[in-house]
Amino acid sequence: MVSPKKSDGTTALTKEVKELRMSVDTLQRVFRQSNQFRRALSRSFLSGVVSAIGAMVAVVIVTPMIVWSVQRIAWPPLIAELVAKVIFQYEQMNRQSPPAVDGR
Numbered sequence: 001m002v003s004p005k006k007s008d009g010t011t012a013l014t015k016e017v018k019e020l021r022m023s024v025d026t027l028q029r030v031f032r033q034s035n036q037f038r039r040a041l042s043r044s045f046l047s048g049v050v051s052a053i054g055a056m057v058a059v060v061i062v063t064p065m066i067v068w069s070v071q072r073i074a075w076p077p078l079i080a081e082l083v084a085k086v087i088f089q090y091e092q093m094n095r096q097s098p099p100a101v102d103g104r
Helices: 010-071 075-096
Strands: none
16 A cells, blocks of 8 residues: 655755746746837937937038028029029929810
8 A cells, every 4th residue: 555645845945946946937037028129229329419419510510601602603504594494394294294174
C-alpha cells in the first residue's frame, strides 16, 4: 500500500515562485515598453525643436539674404515681361474657350 504523499509545502512554494516569476517578467516587459515610449516621445520632441530652429534660421538668415540679392537685380523689366506673357496667354484662352450658356 502506498501512503499518501505528504505535502511539505514545496508544491505550493513552487507554484508561488512560478507566479512571482511570471509577474516579474510582465513588469519587465511593461517597463521596457514605457522606456521605449519615453524614448520615442523625447526623440519626437527633439526633432520638433531642431525643425523649429531650422525654420528660424531660414527666416532670420536666408530670407534677408534673398531680399538683399533681389534688391540688387533690375526687376521691373523682368516682371513686366512676365505679366505681359500671362495676360497674353489669358487672352488667348478666353478667345478659344466657348461662350458660357448665360452669354458671358
